[in-house]
Amino acid sequence: MQKINREHKVRNFHQAKWDEPIIFELHNSGERGVSLPKVECEIVECVGDGVSALPASLIRKSAPELPEISQNRVLRHYLRLSQETLGAAFNVEIGQGTCTMKYSPKVNEEIAASPKMTELHPLQDESTVQGLLEVTHKLDLCMREISGMDYFSFQPGSGTQSLFTMASIVRAYHESKGEGDQRDEIITTIFSHPSQAATAAVKGYKIITLYPDKDGFPDLEKLKEVVSERTAGFVVANPEDTGIYNTRIKEFTKVVHEAGGVCYYDQANANGLLGITRAKEAGFDMCFFNLHKTFSTPHACGGPATGALGVVAKLKQFLPGPIVEKQGNQYILNSDLKHSIGKVRSFQGVPQMIVRAYAWIRSLGAEGLKDVAEIAVLNNNYLYHHILKIRGASAPYIKGQRLEQVRYSWEQLTRETGVSTDDISRRMADFAHQYWTSHHPYVVPEPFTLEPTESTSKSDLDEYIASLTHIAKEAYENPEKVKNAPYNSSIHRVDEQDYFDNPEKWAITWRSYLKKVKEVEKIRS
Amino acid sequence: MKELKKIAHPYIPNTVPEIKDQMLKEIGVKTVEELFAGIPEELHYREEMNISKALSEYELRRYINGIMSKNISTTEYLNFLGAGCWNHFVPAICDEINSRAEFLTGYAGDPYEDHGRYQALFEYQSLMAELVDMDVVNVPTFDWAQAASTSIRMASRITSRTDVLLPKTISPDRLKVIKNYCSPYLTVSLIDFKEDSGQIDLDDLKNKLSSNTAAVYFENPSYLGFLETQGQQISKLAKKHGAITIVGVDPSSLGIVEPPSHYGADIVCGDLQPLGMHMNYGGGQSGFIATHDDIKFVQEYPSRLFGIAPTVSEGEYGFGDVYYDRTSFAQREKGKESVGTQTALWGITAGVYLSLMGPNGMYELGKSIMQKSQYAMQQIGSIPNVVASRFESTSFKEFVVDFSYTGKSVKVINKYLLDNGIFGGKDLSEDFPELQQCALFCITEIHSKDDIDHLVSMIKQCINSK
Numbered sequence: 001m002q003k004i005n006r007e008h009k010v011r012n013f014h015q016a017k018w019d020e021p022i023i024f025e026l027h028n029s030g031e032r033g034v035s036l037p038k039v040e041c042e043i044v045e046c047v048g049d050g051v052s053a054l055p056a057s058l059i060r061k062s063a064p065e066l067p068e069i070s071q072n073r074v075l076r077h078y079l080r081l082s083q084e085t086l087g088a089a090f091n092v093e094i095g096q097g098t099c100t101m102k103y104s105p106k107v108n109e110e111i112a113a114s115p116k117m118t119e120l121h122p123l124q125d126e127s128t129v130q131g132l133l134e135v136t137h138k139l140d141l142c143m144r145e146i147s148g149m150d151y152f153s154f155q156p157g158s159g160t161q162s163l164f165t166m167a168s169i170v171r172a173y174h175e176s177k178g179e180g181d182q183r184d185e186i187i188t189t190i191f192s193h194p195s196q197a198a199t200a201a202v203k204g205y206k207i208i209t210l211y212p213d214k215d216g217f218p219d220l221e222k223l224k225e226v227v228s229e230r231t232a233g234f235v236v237a238n239p240e241d242t243g244i245y246n247t248r249i250k251e252f253t254k255v256v257h258e259a260g261g262v263c264y265y266d267q268a269n270a271n272g273l274l275g276i277t278r279a280k281e282a283g284f285d286m287c288f289f290n291l292h293k294t295f296s297t298p299h300a301c302g303g304p305a306t307g308a309l310g311v312v313a314k315l316k317q318f319l320p321g322p323i324v325e326k327q328g329n330q331y332i333l334n335s336d337l338k339h340s341i342g343k344v345r346s347f348q349g350v351p352q353m354i355v356r357a358y359a360w361i362r363s364l365g366a367e368g369l370k371d372v373a374e375i376a377v378l379n380n381n382y383l384y385h386h387i388l389k390i391r392g393a394s395a396p397y398i399k400g401q402r403l404e405q406v407r408y409s410w411e412q413l414t415r416e417t418g419v420s421t422d423d424i425s426r427r428m429a430d431f432a433h434q435y436w437t438s439h440h441p442y443v444v445p446e447p448f449t450l451e452p453t454e455s456t457s458k459s460d461l462d463e464y465i466a467s468l469t470h471i472a473k474e475a476y477e478n479p480e481k482v483k484n485a486p487y488n489s490s491i492h493r494v495d496e497q498d499y500f501d502n503p504e505k506w507a508i509t510w511r512s513y514l515k516k517v518k519e520v521e522k523i524r525s
Numbered sequence: 526m527k528e529l530k531k532i533a534h535p536y537i538p539n540t541v542p543e544i545k546d547q548m549l550k551e552i553g554v555k556t557v558e559e560l561f562a563g564i565p566e567e568l569h570y571r572e573e574m575n576i577s578k579a580l581s582e583y584e585l586r587r588y589i590n591g592i593m594s595k596n597i598s599t600t601e602y603l604n605f606l607g608a609g610c611w612n613h614f615v616p617a618i619c620d621e622i623n624s625r626a627e628f629l630t631g632y633a634g635d636p637y638e639d640h641g642r643y644q645a646l647f648e649y650q651s652l653m654a655e656l657v658d659m660d661v662v663n664v665p666t667f668d669w670a671q672a673a674s675t676s677i678r679m680a681s682r683i684t685s686r687t688d689v690l691l692p693k694t695i696s697p698d699r700l701k702v703i704k705n706y707c708s709p710y711l712t713v714s715l716i717d718f719k720e721d722s723g724q725i726d727l728d729d730l731k732n733k734l735s736s737n738t739a740a741v742y743f744e745n746p747s748y749l750g751f752l753e754t755q756g757q758q759i760s761k762l763a764k765k766h767g768a769i770t771i772v773g774v775d776p777s778s779l780g781i782v783e784p785p786s787h788y789g790a791d792i793v794c795g796d797l798q799p800l801g802m803h804m805n806y807g808g809g810q811s812g813f814i815a816t817h818d819d820i821k822f823v824q825e826y827p828s829r830l831f832g833i834a835p836t837v838s839e840g841e842y843g844f845g846d847v848y849y850d851r852t853s854f855a856q857r858e859k860g861k862e863s864v865g866t867q868t869a870l871w872g873i874t875a876g877v878y879l880s881l882m883g884p885n886g887m888y889e890l891g892k893s894i895m896q897k898s899q900y901a902m903q904q905i906g907s908i909p910n911v912v913a914s915r916f917e918s919t920s921f922k923e924f925v926v927d928f929s930y931t932g933k934s935v936k937v938i939n940k941y942l943l944d945n946g947i948f949g950g951k952d953l954s955e956d957f958p959e960l961q962q963c964a965l966f967c968i969t970e971i972h973s974k975d976d977i978d979h980l981v982s983m984i985k986q987c988i989n990s991k
Binding site: 053066135344368512 | 534553554565589609610616622625641644655660670671701702784803804818836843849850862863866867869886887895897899943
């Protein structure tokens with residue numbers, strides 16, 4: 001008997017392709033997916049049908065045109081759609097750089113799915129949620145250790161909402177000192193998340209964006225030029241999207257502080273820094289961590305999520321309330337915050353993520369957290385080392401000095417083959433990989449951003465490298481093959497431009513699609 | 526027996542020493558420490574963090590479950606709290622789908638990796654569109670408060686005006702979110718309500734409307750549970766002044782109650798939590814925004830909007846981002862507000878819920894909430910000196926109970942109920958000076974006659990006790 005040959009380095013993959021109709025096409029009049037609790041006869045006797053008690057003008061005249069579908073068909077439909085989604089649990093998750101796509105442990109899901117979490121009402125008496133408040137307080141203490149900050153709020157529902165909260169605090173802080181109108185500028189950098197600039201603009205700030213110097217560091221000389229009595233704050237990630245750690249970060253925060261500004265740190269992704277270096281020592285007044293990035297809570301197709309927001313003591317009174325505090329042996333919700341910005345999210349944010357993140361920290365301990373940072377950085381440097389060997393790939397700016405991620409470029413490959421980073425992105429889907437280019441604008445030409453976390457093994461890394469190597473080779477030998485990808489995805493190339501940017505043709509809902517199709521048919525006939 | 530080697534952490538495969546060494550060697554460095562050489566010594570944290578040693582999976586489960594067991598959930602106590610987060614029935618299929626690892630651990634892939642995610646969210650938008658009878662719905666935002674805030678800022682950009690009018694009966698927490706989100710650009714003013722009915726005071730509205738009013742926002746049902754019956758008049762008044770009408774709505778009412786688009790709303794928003802999300806201490810909230818398919822409105826959404834398109838292969842549905850250049854992803858600070866991680870999984874779940882319910886399910890849901898809440902009002906209102914409801918307007922799901930004639934405070938009554946295994950209604954005394962010793966009770970399809978009768982008898986007992 002001959003051993004089956006398994007020597008191929010790239011995966012012989014085909015994603016699930018169910019060719020599933022749109023849910024409305026599954027409609028069969030009279031079918032239903034679920035039944036509801038009954039209304040007792042005595043209640044009906046007392047109050048009648050309930051609906052006729054509504055003011056006549058408010059009774060719905062025509063039923064919503066929802067589909068009628070049996071339970072198992074609904075289940076089958078959504079199971080099939082789930083199979084056509086490449087979640088982090090399924091693939092060598094390296095390609096969504098800046099997103100820190102690490103393993104989300106199953107035991108944490110199990111804990112968070114307990115009715116002791118899911119069936120809590122946010123306005124229950126404090127005495128009946130002591131367990132949850134205790135976990136919240138304990139996570140706060142861990143976060144203080146990790147960041148050096150003095151107090152954490154878990155109310156923001158994401159990194160973007162954390163950035164918005166911090167911009168709100170910056171404004172409230174300056175207003176409390178009578179400098180609210182004078183300080184109308186926030187400084188950020190081009191290699192940081194677009195939400196840094198966008199949320200500060202929502203709070204009414206003028207945005208000043210620093211560009212990198214020749215080595216890829218934010219330009220310190222430029223910062224010195226732009227700070228003034230108008231500077232309200234400075235927001236930055238470190239490392240930025242390039243993965244380059246800004247060695248002079250303390251000088252940056254010093255310059256801003258001397259001008260009277262507040263420094264806030266985007267630590268959405270802090271995977272390379274746990275136990276290595278902290279926000280406090282770098283001179284920041286605030287920072288936040290995305291629990292769905294560094295702290296392993298699942299990304300959930302884009303939320304629900306939590307941004308854990310830490311502040312130094314002088315800013316505690318500005319936090320959105322209430323905050324969880326320990327008083328004797330009791331945990332309380334404290335709304336007594338003199339300068340509070342109010343609220344940014346209903347109730348206490350997304351507490352089921354607090355429980356997961358705390359469980360994750362406790363499954364690692366201080367030593368394990370440092371291992372996370374070290375291995376994530378080791379993995380990234382291994383990947384970096386090998387990607388640079390691929391023909392046509394490069395990593396602009398300073399050599400080395402990358403922590404947890406790298407922004408690479410296919411500039412040479414595109415010049416030599418005509419194959420773009422977007423083409424490669426589609427082709428990567430054929431090998432079961434996620435792949436992400438960059439935020440806009442593309443400062444690095446033909447960019448791609450990769451971030452292996454500590455969850456990736458050496459063989460995972462080798463597989464990802466082999467796929468990219470294979471595609472780069474293809475680009476040189478048979479560029480059309482890459483340009484026409486994908487072949488093994490659930491779908492083929494989408495007709496992008498015309499259907500998404502033309503108001504005559506875009507259809508954001510099924511009913512809108514049907515109307516527009518009908519319109520065109522009418523014109524044709 | 527020979528001592529076993531150091532075991533790698535289960536979540537970190539490359540903690541295996543041999544592999545680590547091999548990788549370091551390939552990179553050409555001796556230690557991991559060298560990889561951090563760019564961090565200046567003064568910034569290197571050299572202490573050990575005060576975080577306890579790692580727990581094994583079993584120990585972890587036992588430890589955390591031990592702490593969480595101190596909570597008392599609404600499966601143990603009878604719950605009559607609502608006020609923005611509601612105790613509804615969650616079909617098992619909703620949990621099955623949103624705990625699937627594909628959706629649970631998916632994130633921001635393109636349509637070629639994540640076709641299913643795009644389709645599920647496009648379908649959610651489409652199902653929700655039927656419920657509100659409008660053509661555009663966004664990928665969900667954080668919660669109702671954020672949806673309302675963004676709707677208001679959309680209206681401000683569309684009209685180039687800066688004043689907004691909100692009802693005085695709005696949820697105080699929602700108002701806090703809106704105020705912070707609108708400052709410093711927008712001015713928020715509150716419209717009075719009629720004392721007996723809670724309805725918006727149209728005279729006050731007329732007085733406050735001006736040529737700088739960007740939007741009139743109201744809720745149906747209101748935060749205090751009653752239905753606003755003057756929707757048509759309010760939207761007409763707004764229109765007359767060139768302002769946009771925004772209505773916040775509880776989607777669980779829309780099987781039986783007219784959607785706001787039928788009485789003049791230009792933007793409709795609200796919370797998806799009633800549609801298949803567990804309460805999760807408020808972590809089940811998710812905001813939606815809907816409008817007509819008018820470019821003037823569509824171009825002002827900050828959210829992602831997934832659209833449908835053909836692919837190069839005949840007969841295939843494809844999806845993508847509609848008008849991506851609106852967003853902060855494309856334009857940074859020049860985009861519309863900001864976009865990022867919000868609550869997409871709850872959007873998918875709400876889609877599953879609406880597919881299961883269909884038009885008949887949504888009708889029955891609304892009907893049963895009406896019947897049960899009317900019954901509860903009738904029974905509570907029959908207790909001597911207790912008024913239910915405080916407002917003469919028709920309520921949906923929630924209603925205000927006035928205890929001020931009983932000689933007992935809501936605080937005392939709620940403490941008594943709590944001691945007897947009941948979470949009583951939300952005390953309104955602090956937030957609404959007009960509603961001293963009033964509480965907001967919530968009745969949904971999950972409450973049985975026995976549950977309601979038990980509540981009534983406990984309130985009676987409390988009031989009669991010394």
